[in-house]
Amino acid sequence: MALKQTRLNEEHRALGAKMVDFGGWDMPVNYGSQIDEHHHVRRGCGMFDVSHMRVVDIKGKGARDFLRTLLANNVDRLAKPGKALYSCMLLENGGVIDDLIVYFLEEDWFRIVVNAGTADKDIAWMKRQVVAHAKAHPECYAESGSCPESECCAERGERSDDSADAAKEAAEKLPLAIADHPEMAIIAVQGPKARETLWAAMPGSQKLTENLTPFSAVIIGSMFIARTGYTGEDGFEVMIPGQAAPYLWNSLIANGAKPCGLGARDTLRLEAGMNLYGQDMDETINPLEAGLAWTVDLQSERDFIGKAALLANPPARRLAGLVLLDRGVLRGHQKVHTAHGEGEITSGTFSPTLEKSIALARVPAAVQAGDEVQVEIRGKLLKAQVVRYPFARNGKSSL
Amino acid sequence: MSTPENLKYTASHEWVKTEADGTITVGITQHAQELLGDMVFVENPAVGRKLQAKEECAVVESVKAAADVYAPVSGEVTAVNGGLDSAPEAINGDPYAAWMFRMKPDNAADVAALMDAAAYQAVVDSEAH
Numbered sequence: 001m002a003l004k005q006t007r008l009n010e011e012h013r014a015l016g017a018k019m020v021d022f023g024g025w026d027m028p029v030n031y032g033s034q035i036d037e038h039h040h041v042r043r044g045c046g047m048f049d050v051s052h053m054r055v056v057d058i059k060g061k062g063a064r065d066f067l068r069t070l071l072a073n074n075v076d077r078l079a080k081p082g083k084a085l086y087s088c089m090l091l092e093n094g095g096v097i098d099d100l101i102v103y104f105l106e107e108d109w110f111r112i113v114v115n116a117g118t119a120d121k122d123i124a125w126m127k128r129q130v131v132a133h134a135k136a137h138p139e140c141y142a143e144s145g146s147c148p149e150s151e152c153c154a155e156r157g158e159r160s161d162d163s164a165d166a167a168k169e170a171a172e173k174l175p176l177a178i179a180d181h182p183e184m185a186i187i188a189v190q191g192p193k194a195r196e197t198l199w200a201a202m203p204g205s206q207k208l209t210e211n212l213t214p215f216s217a218v219i220i221g222s223m224f225i226a227r228t229g230y231t232g233e234d235g236f237e238v239m240i241p242g243q244a245a246p247y248l249w250n251s252l253i254a255n256g257a258k259p260c261g262l263g264a265r266d267t268l269r270l271e272a273g274m275n276l277y278g279q280d281m282d283e284t285i286n287p288l289e290a291g292l293a294w295t296v297d298l299q300s301e302r303d304f305i306g307k308a309a310l311l312a313n314p315p316a317r318r319l320a321g322l323v324l325l326d327r328g329v330l331r332g333h334q335k336v337h338t339a340h341g342e343g344e345i346t347s348g349t350f351s352p353t354l355e356k357s358i359a360l361a362r363v364p365a366a367v368q369a370g371d372e373v374q375v376e377i378r379g380k381l382l383k384a385q386v387v388r389y390p391f392a393r394n395g396k397s398s399l
Numbered sequence: 400m401s402t403p404e405n406l407k408y409t410a411s412h413e414w415v416k417t418e419a420d421g422t423i424t425v426g427i428t429q430h431a432q433e434l435l436g437d438m439v440f441v442e443n444p445a446v447g448r449k450l451q452a453k454e455e456c457a458v459v460e461s462v463k464a465a466a467d468v469y470a471p472v473s474g475e476v477t478a479v480n481g482g483l484d485s486a487p488e489a490i491n492g493d494p495y496a497a498w499m500f501r502m503k504p505d506n507a508a509d510v511a512a513l514m515d516a517a518a519y520q521a522v523v524d525s526e527a528h
Contacts, residue, residue, distance in 0.1 A: 029463070034437050034463065263436070263462065263463055267462060327440065328440060328442070329460045331465065350439035350440065
């Protein structure tokens with residue numbers, strides 16, 4: 001099967017990027033030195049093509065009620081238009097279907113950005129759940145069984161070739177429009193100089209984004225600019241129609257943004273203590289076992305999918321940060337020996353900021369920060385220390 | 400710098416230089432370091448260890464991945480480049496200067512039988528297609 005390409009594929013190749021198959025996408029892993037790219041983001045400004053991630057808009061009366069049920073974090077925290085919230089979407093058994101960011105744009109319009117590898121699964125789940133929710137709570141929706149947005153019908157029209165699915169979807173009559181936007185490109189501009197770099201590349205954007213607080217977004221015409229990221233640095237994620245993406249990308253380069261590959265993105269997010277779906281959690285792991293309790297609202301009366309399972313099963317394992325004390329490099333799937341039993345590294349790497357090897361590991365819940373553990377690397381037991389993460393943010397070590 | 404003519408090579412991307420005293424110096428090739436990217440850790444064999452040809456004897460780890468390094472021929476390890484402990488990135492800078500370990504080969508003929516630059520370049524080219 002041919003690899004999928006983002007709208008910036010030609011730009012990556014022209015820059016001499018090393019391209020890899022990333023979950024079916026032909027993506028740049030680096031453009032030369034991954035460590036150099038990493039430091040640029042911590043010290044100046046780097047940018048990433050993350051157009052493989054998927055934008056999903058949920059529109060219609062009842063959108064907020066639906067998301068209250070769908071997501072483990074509480075969308076009622078989103079009071080001001082533009083505000084964003086990180087959340088997991090859970091199975092009934094508490095397993096993580098995906099982690100995502102949801103933006104509140106208007107009372108009848110929420111925008112969700114999901115991972116590339118899970119996007120189709122996520123959308124199918126959302127559609128199934130909205131039908132179930134409308135059946136149980138018809139009072140939340142405009143007219144149960146009607147189609148509230150023309151867009152929703154248009155979307156069905158587009159897919160009419162796929163006759164079985166189209167017929168099924170038409171029969172479903174979704175109570176909300178759930179439409180993805182694969183035509184949108186996403187460029188993440190990150191680092192202490194990210195904001196001024198974007199403003200230089202796109203002068204019209206400054207006025208509209210200089211007062212944007214972290215974790216909030218603004219719509220500018222066909223563009224969407226959010227002060228979010230996956231690096232532990234300040235910056236923006238810019239969603240832009242695909243055909244305009246090469247122009248913005250090149251303009252950012254001209255203004256000093258360094259193109260960075262998915263390799264640096266991974267070391268940056270790990271230093272920042274951010275989970276990677278598929279590695280640090282998946283459908284077999286619940287958020288309480290993945291260091292994501294802070295994103296799960298178990299306090300309010302609100303019921304959500306997976307809540308009962310989380311309440312019924314106190315976690316026996318937790319995610320811990322590790323710093324390797326001996327020489328070597330921690331990697332995913334290495335076995336961890338603790339005083340309380342065995343664990344396993346979920347993500348490990350060499351940290352360019354700390355110049356040490358760091359990891360996230362799933363360990364017995366009794367393991368505490370400060371404990372010394374042993375990691376099995378090629379048959380040898382190496383010493384590592386359990387630490388509270390993030391490891392690094394805003395340019396420096398946070399240990 | 401891609402494939403120096405004065406060296407011998409293995410299909411597993413080690414280069415081998417025969418020294419005046421008959422020992423050999425071993426490192427990884429330009430192609431190997433390019434594939435791996437930024438080097439962050441090198442683990443060399445212990446001096447005195449006896450190695451069989453093609454035995455896993457060292458590890459190089461880049462920020463991206465770990466890779467085994469194999470003994471090009473049978474013999475005994477006589478020295479290791481300790482400088483790589485603190486500066487593994489030297490391999491990225493010049494992989495043919497940043498040697499990893501030295502061996503006393505059991506048979507000089509084994510070294511002579513390794514690939515020359517042209518044969519190794521053909522291996523690299525075939526991997527690219």
